[in-house]
Amino acid sequence: YQSRDGLLELDIIAKENPVNLAGRQAYLLTYNGQVPAPRLEAQPGDKVRLHFTNNLSQPTNIHYHGLHIPVTGNADNVFLHIKPGEKLTYEFQIPPNHPAGTFWYHPHLHGLVAEQLFGGLAGLFIVRGQLDEIPEVKAAKEEFLVLQDFAVDNNGRLINSAHMSLMMGREGDIITANGQVNPSLSLPEQRLLRLRILNASPSRFYRLSLENHSFYQIATDGGALNEPIEVNELLLIPGQRAEVLIKGDRQPGQYRLLNLPYDRGGMGMMGGGMMGRNNRDEPIVLVTISYEDQGQSLSIPTQLASISALPEPQTVRSFELNHGMNPAVGMAFLINGEAYNHDRLDTQVQLDTVEDWEITNTGMMDHPFHVHNNAFQVISRNGQPESLLAWRDTVLVPRGETVRIRIPFRDFTGKTVYHCHVLDHEDLGMMGNLMIN
Ligand code: C2O
Ligand code: CU
Ligand code: CU
Numbered sequence: 001y002q003s004r005d006g007l008l009e010l011d012i013i014a015k016e017n018p019v020n021l022a023g024r025q026a027y028l029l030t031y032n033g034q035v036p037a038p039r040l041e042a043q044p045g046d047k048v049r050l051h052f053t054n055n056l057s058q059p060t061n062i063h064y065h066g067l068h069i070p071v072t073g074n075a076d077n078v079f080l081h082i083k084p085g086e087k088l089t090y091e092f093q094i095p096p097n098h099p100a101g102t103f104w105y106h107p108h109l110h111g112l113v114a115e116q117l118f119g120g121l122a123g124l125f126i127v128r129g130q131l132d133e134i135p136e137v138k139a140a141k142e143e144f145l146v147l148q149d150f151a152v153d154n155n156g157r158l159i160n161s162a163h164m165s166l167m168m169g170r171e172g173d174i175i176t177a178n179g180q181v182n183p184s185l186s187l188p189e190q191r192l193l194r195l196r197i198l199n200a201s202p203s204r205f206y207r208l209s210l211e212n213h214s215f216y217q218i219a220t221d222g223g224a225l226n227e228p229i230e231v232n233e234l235l236l237i238p239g240q241r242a243e244v245l246i247k248g249d250r251q252p253g254q255y256r257l258l259n260l261p262y263d264r265g266g267m268g269m270m271g272g273g274m275m276g277r278n279n280r281d282e283p284i285v286l287v288t289i290s291y292e293d294q295g296q297s298l299s300i301p302t303q304l305a306s307i308s309a310l311p312e313p314q315t316v317r318s319f320e321l322n323h324g325m326n327p328a329v330g331m332a333f334l335i336n337g338e339a340y341n342h343d344r345l346d347t348q349v350q351l352d353t354v355e356d357w358e359i360t361n362t363g364m365m366d367h368p369f370h371v372h373n374n375a376f377q378v379i380s381r382n383g384q385p386e387s388l389l390a391w392r393d394t395v396l397v398p399r400g401e402t403v404r405i406r407i408p409f410r411d412f413t414g415k416t417v418y419h420c421h422v423l424d425h426e427d428l429g430m431m432g433n434l435m436i437n
Contacts, residue, residue, distance in 0.1 A: 003042040007049065010038075012062075014107075014121060015055035018156070022174050022181045026156040029056060029119030035179045036146035036200065037105070037123025044129055045096040051089050054082045060116060062090060063108035063372075064125060065239060066221055066393045068098055071373050071436075072414035078108040078372070079342075079415070095411065099391065100129030101223035102144075102196045102241040110340065110431065114202045114423035118170055119158055120148065122200035131224040131243075136301035140194040140245060143185055145287065147236070149201045150174040167323075167331065168266060168365065169203025169238075169422035175259065177287050187291030191248030192298040194218075199236040202423040205366075207260040208286070209233040210246065216300050219243035222375040222391025224305035229388070233260065237368040239394040239421035245300055248291040255291075258283040265365035265399045307389045310377055310406045313356040317347065321397060321420065321430065322363040332429040333420065339429030340419075346432035347418075349409050359395075360402040367430065368421040369403070370394040376407040394421055409436050 001010050017030040031037035042048055054060050061080040069076050075092035082088050103125040107116040124144055131137060151159040151172035159172075177183055187193050196219075199206055209232060216228040221241050234242055246255065260283050319335055326332035332339040335346070349355055356379060359369050375391040381403050397403045419431035 001038055001040050003046040007047045008040060008042045009049040011051045013053045013055055014060055021150060024156055026152045029116055029121050031121060031123055035120040036148065039124040039126060039144060041126040041128060042094055044094055044098040044127065046094050049089060049091050053087045054084055057084055058112055059083050059109055060107045061109050062105050064105050066103035067125065068095060068373060070412045071416040076373065078417060081109065094127060098127055099223035100127050100131040101219060102126060102198060102243060104198050111427050114170060114427050117202045117423055124198060131219060131304065134301050134304060136299055137194060139298050140192040141188040142194045145177045145195055145197045147199050147201060147206055148176050149204050166424050169424040171204045175284055182285050183287055185287055185289045187248045187289060191291055193246040194243065195246060196243045197236060198241045199238050201238055203238060205262045205264055206236045207233060207262040208236055209258045209260050211256045211258060213255055216245040217242055218245055218304055220390045221393045225390055226305055226307055227303055228300050237394060237396050239368055239370050247297055247300065252292040255289040256285045257287040257289065259286050309389060310354055310408055313406060314353045316356045319357060319359045321359065321361045321367045333425040335430055335432050340431040344433060345435050348435045348437060351409055351413050351436055354406060354408045356404055356406050358402060358404045359397050361397040361399050364399055366396060366398045367425065368394050369397050370421045371407060371418040372416040373412060374407050374409055376405040379404040379406050413437060
C-alpha cells in the first residue's frame with residue numbers, strides 16, 4: 001500500500017484468520033487477514049490515515065515502531081485502548097525531514113503485547129527517501145523479509161503462552177520469513193539484492209549469516225549508515241531492522257541465509273522451563289537465494305549518508321535492568337528496581353535537549369532496550385567508545401554489560417515509553433513511562 005498525492009489511507013482490521021503456515025491451516029491473529037501484515041509505504045511529508053477496526057477478542061492498539069511522529073492524540077499513542085468491536089482512525093503526518101528507512105507497526109497494549117505479536121500482528125512501514133535514490137541502491141532488486149516465529153497445536157490453534165518459556169520470552173518452533181518456512185528468492189540479472197529485514201518475533205534473536213559469503217550492511221533501525229560495512233554475520237534482536245546488499249558471485253549457485261545459534265542467557269538451575277533451552281545448536285535456513293551467472297555485477301555504493309555525531313548531553317541518567325520477585329505478581333522484570341506502573345512517570349525530559357542514558361544489565365539474560373519516538377546513537381559499550389555512527393531505536397544490552405546511548409528529544413512533547421523488546425519482559429514490567437515536556 002503506497003501513499004498517493006501525499007496521503008496513505010486504508011482500512012486495517014485486526015482479526016483471527018485462517019492462514020497457511022508451514023503447509024497447514026493455522027488460526028493466527030492478522031491485520032487484514034495477512035501474516036505478515038500489509039506493507040505500508042509513504043514518503044516524508046505524507047499524511048497517514050488508517051481506519052482501524054478491532055475484531056479481536058481482546059483490546060489492542062497500534063504502535064508505529066521507529067517512526068518519529070507525535071505520541072499523543074490519535075497518532076503513535078500507546079495508551080489508547082481499543083476494545084473488541086471498536087474502531088479508531090489513526091491520523092498523523094510523517095515529518096518532511098523524516099529519514100528514509102524500514103520501520104514497522106504492531107500492537108502495544110501493555111500486558112498483551114507478546115501474545116498479540118506472537119499471534120502474527122506485525123507489518124512493515126517503509127518511508128521512502130534519500131537512501132532509495134542512491135543509484136546503486138536503486139538499481140538493486142529490493143526484497144523484504146519479515147522474520148516471525150510461531151507455535152501452534154495439532155489443530156492449528158495458537159499455543160497458549162502459559163505453555164511457553166515466559167522467563168526467556170516465548171519462542172515458537174515454526175520459524176518463518178514472510179510467513180513461509182525457507183522461501184526462495186532469486187538474484188536479478190545484475191546480481192545485486194537489497195534485503196530489508198525486520199525481526200518481528202517477540203523474543204527470538206536472529207544471528208544472520210550467508211553461507212560462505214559476506215554481505216554489506218547499508219542501514220540500521222533509523223536508516224542509512226554513512227557507508228556500507230562488509231560483514232559475515234549480523235545479530236538482529238527483537239524489534240530491530242537492518243538493510244543489506246548481497247552481491248552474487250560469477251558462478252551460478254545458491255546462498256542460504258542462516259540463523260546461527262545464539263546464547264542470550266537464562267536462569268540456570270531453576271527448572272527446564274526457565275533455562276535458555278530455546279537456543280538451538282544447529283543453524284536454521286531462513287531463506288534460500290539462488291542466482292545465475294549474468295555477467296557483470298552492479299557495484300556496491302561507497303557513500304550512503306552523512307550522519308553527524310550528536311552534541312554533548314545536557315543530562316545523564318542511569319537505568320538498571322534486572323528481574324526479581326514481586327509479592328503481587330510473582331516474577332517481574334524491573335527497570336531501576338520497579339515494575340511498570342501505568343500511573344507513575346519514570347523519566348521526565350525537556351524537549352530540544354540531548355540526554356545520555358547509561359543502561360546497565362545486572363541480570364542473567366540479554367535485554368533489547370527500545371526507546372519510542374526519538375532515535376538515538378550508541379556512544380559506548382562497557383566504557384569503550386563506539387566507532388560506528390548509526391541511528392537506532394533498539395540496542396542490545398547483554399547480561400553483565402553497560403551501554404550508553406545519546407538521545408536528542410525533538411519536535412514532539414507528550415508521554416510515551418521505553419522498554420525491553422523481549423515482549424514478555426515488557427509485559428512483565430520492564431517498561432518505563434517517559435514524559436517529554
Ligand atoms: Cu516495537 Cu514499544 O515497541
Ligand atoms: Cu517502538
Ligand atoms: Cu528483556
